[in-house]
Amino acid sequence: MRIVVAEARVPFVRDGAELHAQSLVTQLRGRGHDAESVALPFDGRKDELLQQAAAWQMLNLSTSNARSVDVLIATRFPTWFARHPRKVVWLIHQHRAAYDLFGTSYSDFTTSEEDMRLRAQLTALDSKAFAECERIVTNAQNTADRVHRFNGIAARPLYHPPPLADQLHNGPYGDYILLIARLEPLKRVDLAIHAIAQADRSVRLVIVGDGSQRAALECLAAQTNAAERITFRGALWGSAVTELYAGARGVLYAPYDEDYGYVPLEAFLAAKPVITAKDSGGPLEFVRDGVNGFVCAPDSASLASAINRIAAGPSLAEHLGRAGQSVARAITWDGVIEQLLG
Amino acid sequence: MTALRILILEAQVPFVHGGAEILVRELASALTARGHHAQIAAVPFLDYPKDEIFAGAEAWRLLDVTTAGGADVDLVIATKFPTYFARHPRKVLWLVHQHRAAYELAGTRFSDFRHTARDVALRKRLIDADTRMLRECVGHFTIARTVSERMLKYNGIPSEALYNPPKLAAQLHDGPYGDYVLTVTRLEHVKRVDLAIDTFANVTSSTRLLIAGDGSIRHDLAERIAQRGLRDRVELLGRVDDARLIELYAGCRAVLFAPYQEDYGYVTLEAFLSRKPVITARDSGGTLEFVEDGVNGYVCEPTADALADAVNRLAADAALAASLGERGHGVAATITWDNVVDRLVSAA
Numbered sequence: 001m002r003i004v005v006a007e008a009r010v011p012f013v014r015d016g017a018e019l020h021a022q023s024l025v026t027q028l029r030g031r032g033h034d035a036e037s038v039a040l041p042f043d044g045r046k047d048e049l050l051q052q053a054a055a056w057q058m059l060n061l062s063t064s065n066a067r068s069v070d071v072l073i074a075t076r077f078p079t080w081f082a083r084h085p086r087k088v089v090w091l092i093h094q095h096r097a098a099y100d101l102f103g104t105s106y107s108d109f110t111t112s113e114e115d116m117r118l119r120a121q122l123t124a125l126d127s128k129a130f131a132e133c134e135r136i137v138t139n140a141q142n143t144a145d146r147v148h149r150f151n152g153i154a155a156r157p158l159y160h161p162p163p164l165a166d167q168l169h170n171g172p173y174g175d176y177i178l179l180i181a182r183l184e185p186l187k188r189v190d191l192a193i194h195a196i197a198q199a200d201r202s203v204r205l206v207i208v209g210d211g212s213q214r215a216a217l218e219c220l221a222a223q224t225n226a227a228e229r230i231t232f233r234g235a236l237w238g239s240a241v242t243e244l245y246a247g248a249r250g251v252l253y254a255p256y257d258e259d260y261g262y263v264p265l266e267a268f269l270a271a272k273p274v275i276t277a278k279d280s281g282g283p284l285e286f287v288r289d290g291v292n293g294f295v296c297a298p299d300s301a302s303l304a305s306a307i308n309r310i311a312a313g314p315s316l317a318e319h320l321g322r323a324g325q326s327v328a329r330a331i332t333w334d335g336v337i338e339q340l341l342g
Numbered sequence: 343m344t345a346l347r348i349l350i351l352e353a354q355v356p357f358v359h360g361g362a363e364i365l366v367r368e369l370a371s372a373l374t375a376r377g378h379h380a381q382i383a384a385v386p387f388l389d390y391p392k393d394e395i396f397a398g399a400e401a402w403r404l405l406d407v408t409t410a411g412g413a414d415v416d417l418v419i420a421t422k423f424p425t426y427f428a429r430h431p432r433k434v435l436w437l438v439h440q441h442r443a444a445y446e447l448a449g450t451r452f453s454d455f456r457h458t459a460r461d462v463a464l465r466k467r468l469i470d471a472d473t474r475m476l477r478e479c480v481g482h483f484t485i486a487r488t489v490s491e492r493m494l495k496y497n498g499i500p501s502e503a504l505y506n507p508p509k510l511a512a513q514l515h516d517g518p519y520g521d522y523v524l525t526v527t528r529l530e531h532v533k534r535v536d537l538a539i540d541t542f543a544n545v546t547s548s549t550r551l552l553i554a555g556d557g558s559i560r561h562d563l564a565e566r567i568a569q570r571g572l573r574d575r576v577e578l579l580g581r582v583d584d585a586r587l588i589e590l591y592a593g594c595r596a597v598l599f600a601p602y603q604e605d606y607g608y609v610t611l612e613a614f615l616s617r618k619p620v621i622t623a624r625d626s627g628g629t630l631e632f633v634e635d636g637v638n639g640y641v642c643e644p645t646a647d648a649l650a651d652a653v654n655r656l657a658a659d660a661a662l663a664a665s666l667g668e669r670g671h672g673v674a675a676t677i678t679w680d681n682v683v684d685r686l687v688s689a690a
Contacts, residue, residue: 065357
């Protein structure tokens with residue numbers, strides 16, 4: 001089939017959604033489809049949103065170069081406004097500032113009459129566009145809950161393997177807990193630093209990632225009694241990452257209300273247990289307390305006691321990690337593509 | 343030098359990968375290599391049915407490209423129709439082409455615009471809108487003289503032709519003047535590969551024609567080769583990778599490239615950088631900016647007879663091919679990215 005994957009890209013910024021769309025194109029091509037991504041530049045300022053939806057609406061993607069396009073796969077706001085007789089949405093997110101982030105410090109929408117009207121308008125436009133679609137699935141349960149709550153649409157999550165799926169492998173259950181995240185407030189890396197300071201002295205914390213909070217977090221780590229047991233490795237890619245997964249005792253991943261998050265699945269594919277928090281969102285779709293990891297209260301003491309459980313010896317870590325591995329292995333691109341294309 | 347945040351505006355045709363796409367990526371790398379922050383912003387270009395071309399233009403008008411990711415964009419570089427419909431106070435044009443079907447191709451077999459009241463009105467509306475948008479640009483450059491001439495004729499806007507080296511410039515090299523003539527092209531009507539095939543029905547020596555590239559009329563061309571009884575002389579190689587292409591250039595006797603009104607076409611420069619002469623036609627457009635008859639190649643009537651004469655001459659004399667190719671190399675070597683970047687950035 002000839003398939004267009006529609007993306008909205010913020011110029012000069014790289015993010016997970018772009019990776020997601022690119023993986024989908026690659027996987028579709030690998031199965032013999034003629035797939036191509038189409039991306040309009042996206043600008044999240046609220047006074048531009050309606051215009052951008054209108055720009056997508058201008059595009060009739062039913063034909064390209066005199067040949068018809070069989071399916072359009074939309075991913076995030078405002079890609080579903082493109083015109084095509086057969087639209088499938090694999091929802092990554094709506095414009096979150098007008099949806100679930102409204103009322104938090106992450107949104108530029110206020111309670112002014114104008115903003116409230118714009119929010120209502122965006123939600124109504126999205127709902128109308130969704131109604132034109134042949135099928136709506138989401139990237140995660142959190143996303144499905146959101147589209148149900150705001151747009152009144154029942155959608156199932158359709159999980160996909162993380163980008164490193166093919167390269168991840170198991171290795172010895174070493175003396176460190178691995179944490180991989182962009183160093184931003186929502187990822188709550190500070191919680192992990194406090195936790196390791198309270199945990200058994202035999203275990204170290206290795207932090208991979210970079211971001212606006214790096215200096216503050218390094219400073220925080222230096223002030224704890226565990227400074228020598230905490231390492232910041234910066235942003236790493238490819239085999240540097242898979243090797244760190246392979247040699248870890250376990251993986252700690254406790255962000256605040258993540259939608260999906262590749263890290264728990266990557267940890268499982270390396271047969272490592274995952275320690276997460278009750279309010280971490282996406283990870284809870286896969287991590288089962290005491291089965292393949294630990295689901296803790298979002299405080300450092302709870303996380304520290306989970307760390308101590310797997311620090312006590314490699315056999316529990318391995319047992320939990322193996323259970324996680326079978327969960328992650330059930331998520332395949334074959335399954336995704338079959339359900340997307342129906 | 344100040345590092346600028348630059349967006350290159352691209353009209354993407356989904357499922358089609360051609361020269362303009364390479365040009366845009368090369369420009370992005372050239373800007374990045376000189377310390378700028380350059381990114382590509384694309385909107386798909388859809389021209390069917392004909393009325394949709396305004397919708398695409400409208401989409402560009404609706405998007406705000408003055409900021410991105412919370413910071414100002416210092417400069418945008420528009421390339422093809424309808425990217426120059428974007429709004430930006432520092433919009434520089436490096437025109438690849440307008441919507442050619444509504445310009446010089448209208449009324450030819452290469453266009454879906456006919457001489458009907460509706461189509462004539464649509465063309466006029468499109469050209470008028472183009473003129474307004476093109477005037478907004480603070481600098482006017484094109485990729486070739488043919489394009490500049492067209493913009494002057496239809497939109498009344500003068501511009502400077504700004505040439506760029508082909509993508510493979512650094513890797514191309516010379517080699518033996520072998521027993522085949524090379525054509526490198528997408529297999530589309532406007533490239534006139536049929537003419538190249540017919541030429542070989544009139545070629546007297548055992549010289550072969552190798553055609554690298556793929557396209558929508560490949561099947562028709564294969565049939566034509568069979569019908570002319572040229573299966574042992576003319577070969578469709580399909581799409582070849584860069585390494586193979588470089589070797590094909592290095593080993594050929596000459597390059598035959600006679601499309602109809604090509605704007606620029608890297609093939610001429612690639613041939614010259616491989617020290618090979620170029621055989622082209624006097625209505626081939628962009629090739630004529632570099633090919634001089636009898637100096638670095640041949641400029642022929644667009645007929646199989648005339649092109650065959652040129653092939654026969656080079657087939658008979660490898661030393662002649664080498665001396666013409668050497669002079670072509672001198673022409674191609676003067677075209678650099680440094681010049682392109684300097685001119686585009688200093689225009690705004």
